[in-house]
Amino acid sequence: MKKCYLAFQAKIFYETFVVLRKMISGKNGIVRYYVPYIVNGTFSAELALKSILTENETAYQKEHNLLKLFFLLPKVYRDEIISRFILLYPAYNQDNLSVDLVLLSDAFIDWRYSFEGNVAPMDTKFVDSFITAIAKTLEAHYNVDYVECEDGGISEEEFDKLAAEERQLQYEKHLKKLGIDNDLS
Secondary structure, three states: OOHHHHHHHHHHHHHHHHHHHHHHOOOOOOHHHHHHHHHHHHHHHHHHHHHHHHHOOOOOOOOOOHHHHHHHOOHHHHHHHHHHHHHHOOOOOHHHHHHHHHHHHOHHHHHHOHHHOOOOOOOHHHHHHHHHHHHHHHHHHOOOOOOOOOOOOOOHHHHHHHHHHHHHHHHHHHHHHHOOOOOOO
16 A cells, blocks of 8 residues: 555544534534444554554554554654643643553454444544644645645546455455455356
């Protein structure tokens, strides 16, 4: 994936998170949007962290845990995120930081399946401030005008061919994952 797509997607999911934040806020907040708020926010944070790691040429394997990704960051970025967080949430009780970071670490995975009842209640102000701190750190260091990447000058036909090849590869991968040896037909 091109670096700019990673940052672009981080921004899009962050923007969705902000819209959902407005929908759950205030006395007339709509509670049913809380799960998409958490899921979009934590996914945007994951993509933003991966974007920073990619820009710093730091490998992260196939990792989704925010805390693990956070600790892979160079110290200067971790410190900046924490500083931004404190500015956004000055009343936060710093004694809770390790607990809240652990609870947030797998929230993207956990909250997608919240209907199964396996989620811990989250401090919404913490979630909002920490995810915003990550997004603002990405914006501060990288050209994140959030314009889509150039397609590299390939033609529509070339793009269609690449898409068809990738579709076939993904189809075969999923068949194998499902334990199906041949086509479903």
